[in-house]
Amino acid sequence: MRLVRAYMRNRMALFGLLLMLVVLFLAVFAPWIAPQNPYDLKQLSLMDARRPPGTESMAGFTFVLGTDALGRDIWSGILYGLRISLTVAVVSALVALTIGSTLGLTAAWRGGRTDALIMRIVDLQMSFPSILVALILLAVLGRGVDKTIIALVTVQWAYYARTIRASAMIEREKEYIEAASCMRLGAWRIMTRHLLPNCLPPLMVVVTVQIAHAISLEATLSFLGIGLPETEPSLGLLIASGYAHLLTGTYWISIFPGIALLIAIFAINLVADHLRDLLNPRLAR
C-alpha cells in the first residue's frame, strides 16, 4: 500500500516502529528472556538486596540493572512489568474501542436525538481530565486489575466514540451506503461491514495514541498506590517501590523501569504521530 511505503520513508517513524516491536517482543517473551522470575520467592535471596548494576548474583548471572529491596533483578522485573503494563493497556483499549465504536456508530447511524444524547455524554466525559475520572472511579471501586481496566476503559471510550462518529457521518452520506440500504441489508450489517472499514484510518491513530496514554495512566495510578495491586507488579509499582530509596542514591530501582516505561510510550507515540501526519489530508498539500 502506498501508505506503508510513505511511512517507511521517514526515518524517525521507522525508528519508532522498530522500537515498538522490540518492546512488544520483550513483553511477550518475558518469561523466556528474563534470567530470573522475580515473583518466584524461591529464586530470591535477601543477600542480593539493593545491589548496584553489574553485580554478580548468587545464581551465577549478572544483575545487569541491579536489584531492588527484596533482591529481585530489575531487568527481570522490567520485562515482567512491561508485560503487565502492556496487557492492561491493550485490553482496556480494545474494550474501550468496542464500546466506543458501537456507541459512535449508533449515534452516527441513528442521528437525531440518539446522536445528541450520546454526544452529550461524550462531551461531558471528555471535559474532565482522565486522571480525575480514574481517581474517582478507583476511589469508589478500590484496587485491582479488573477495576483498573474499568477505569481505563471509562477514560478512553469517549475518544473512540467521537472519532468513529465523525468518520461515520461523512461516510454515511456516500453513495455506497445508500446503495446498501436500498438493498435492505440490516442496519447492523451495513454498519459493521461497510461503514466501519472505511472509518479505519483515523481510528488507527486514536488507538495507538490511546494505548500510549493508557500505559502512562496506569503507571501513574499504580505509582500512587490506587491502580494495580502488588500481586500484578506493573512498571508503575516498580518505580514506586524505588521511590523511597531515591534519596539514598539507590537510583536504579526507580530509574531503569522508568526508562523502560518511557521507551515504550515514546515509541508508540512516535508511530502514532507519523501515522497521523500521513493520514491527514490537509498536511499532504
Add this chain to the structure above:
Amino acid sequence: MTEFIVRRLLQAALVVAVMSLLVFTGVYAIGDPVELLINPEADQATRDMVASQLGLDQPLWRQYTLFVANALQGDLGRSFVFNIPAIELILQRMPATLELAALATLIALVLGVPLGLFAGMRPYSPVSRTIMTGSILGFSLPTFWVGLLLILVFAVWLGWLPAFGRGKTASVFGVEWSVLTLDGLRHIVLPAANLALFKLALIIRLTQAGAREAASQDYVRFARARGIAPSRVLFVHILRNLMIPIVTVAGIEFGGVVAFAVVTESIFNWPGMGKLIIDSINLLDRPVIVAYLVVIVFFFVLINLLVDLLYTLLDPRVRLSGGSR
C-alpha cells in the same frame, strides 16, 4: 449575552448536581470507614456509637439529602481523619495547588508559544524537527517519573534545589502564597517544572500546527503581497489568529493541570489539594473525597464558562453574532 451566561450557569449547576449524586452514592455505598477510625478490638456498641456520630447508620438516601441540605449551606461534611469540616480542609490547601498550577501554566505558555511558532514558521529546519520530536518526548514522559528524575538530578546529585515541601509563604489578602518569597520560589521550581512539561509539549504542538496553518492562509499572503514587514505579519496577523485557540485550550487545560497536580504533589510532598485527595482515598476519608470532587467539578464548570466568555471576547466573528458558539 446574559441569556447565554444564565443558560450556562444552569447547565453547570445541573452537572454539579449529577456528579455529586454519582460520587456520593459510589463513595458511601462501598467500604466501611468505621473500621478505619476505631480500634479493631472495639466492641459493637462502640462501633454503633461511632457510626451514628458520623451519621452512617441512616439509610443512604437520607444521608444524601442531609448532605445536599448541608452542602447548600456550605457544609460538606467533616473529615473523618482530621475532624474539621471538609470544605475548610480543602480551602486550606487550595492556594498551594493554585499557585503551582498557575506557575506551571505560565511556564508552559511562555516557553511553548515561541518554540511552537518557530517550528511552525520554519518547518523544515533541523531545529524545528528537534523541537517537534522533543515535544513527543515531552508528553510521553509520565509526569511522576519526570518528578522522580528531577528530584534525583537537582536535589540528590546536584543539591541545588530542595526536593520536598512548600517554602515559606507571604500573606496577601489573608491567603498564604509561597511564590512571593525566595525560599518559596526555590521550593516551587521543581514541582512547577514537572507539572509544566506535559502542557509545554502540548502547547508547542498546538502552536506549531496553528502557525503552519496560518502561514499558508490567504490573509498572510495578501499581507506579504502588500509589503507588510515580516515581523508585523508574524505578530499581528499570525499570532493574533493563533492566540484564540491557544488561549482557549490553555484555559480549559488549566483544569487538567489542577487535576494532574495530584501526581506532582504526591511526589514532591506539596501540601495541596492533590495530595489531600490521594491521602483521603487511601484512608477512606469519604467526606473529604466527596467535598474535593464537588469542589473540583464546580471549578471545572466555572473554568469552562470563563473560557467560553473569553473566546467570545477574543474572536470578533463570534462576539457579534450573539455569543453563541
Add this chain to the structure above:
Amino acid sequence: MSAAPGRSQASSHRSPQGEAPVSAALLDVENLCTSFFTEDGEVRSVDGVSLRLERGEVLGLVGESGSGKSVMGLSLMGLIDSPGKIVAGSIRLDGEELVGAPEHAMRRLRGPRLGMIFQDPLMSLNPVLRIETTLIETLLAHEFIDSATAHRRALAALTDVGIPSPAQRMRGYPHEMSGGMRQRVAIAAALLPGPQLLIADEPTTALDVTIQSQILHLLQNLVAARGLALIMISHDLSVVASLADRVAVMYAGRIVESGPVQQILSRPAHPYTRGLIHSAPVMSEPGTPLPQIRGAPPSPLGRPAGCAFAPRCDRASSSCTSMPALTDLHIGHAVRCWHPHLEARLPGIAA
C-alpha cells in the same frame, strides 16, 4: 502584442552585456521556470513562460487549474515559498531584475510597485482585524505618515472603490460585509501604495455573477483612471474578454497562444483555445449538447515529452511528439502548435 518591431514573443530578447534592455515595457518576463520540489519529484508549474506588459495594458492570463497561472502570478510577486523556487528565467520590472533579488528588496517593491489580489476576499482579509487596520497598515508599511493622514487616505481609497458610507465601514470587520464589498476593500488595500502593476488572481470567481460584472467594471475604471497595468488571471475566457487588451493562454506550464483579445476570440489558432471557447456555455445554442475537450490535463509530475495537449487533440500527428516553439501567425498573434487553426472560428452566440 505591441506593433513595435522585434517584439514578438518568439524571438529571444537578449540585451547587450550589462546594459538595461532598450524597451519601455513595464514588465518583461523571459523564460521563467518555477518548480516545486516535492517528495514525489519536481513539479514544473511554470515551464518556460515569456511575456511582456506595457504600462496601462491589461493582459488576460487564461488556463485551467494546474496550468500554472496562479504560480505565475505568485512568481512575479516573489511569493514562492519552499519547497518551490524560481529555477530559471528573468523578470524585469521597469528594467529592475526581480529573480534572485533579496527579500528585503522585494518587500520594498511589493505595494508601491507591485500589487496582488486573490480569489476569495473572505480569506484574504484578516478576520480579526478591522478594515481600517488592514488599510492603514498597508500605508504605514511604506511611508512615514501620521495616523490622521493615513486615515484620510484610507477613507478616500474606500470611496474610490465605491464603498457606501466608508467611515462606518472602516470600523467594521470583513465578515460583516458582502463578498463584493470585501473584494472592493481588497482592491483598495492593494492599490493604496500606488502600484504600477496589479495582478488579480481569479478576483471574481468567488463572487455572484451579478457582482462579478460590478467588480470587473471597477477594475476597468481603475485601469483607465490610473494607467494601471493589470494581469487578470482566470479560467474563464468570458471574464477576461471584457477587460483585457491581450490574452495569453496557458496549458501545462507553458503559453500556448497569445495575442490581442479580439484576434484570439475570433480566430483562435490553438486547438486548446478553440476548445475552451467552444465549451463556454455562453457560446452555445441553447438545447445543443455542450462541446467538451475530451480527456484531462496531464499531471504536473508526468508531462509527456512534446506537445502537452497532444493526447487530447483531434489534430495531433506524429510530429506532435516534439515540443513546438511559440511562433508568430500574424503580427502580435503567436501560437505553440504544429497544426494551428488558420480559419476564423464558426460564430456561435457572440461573446
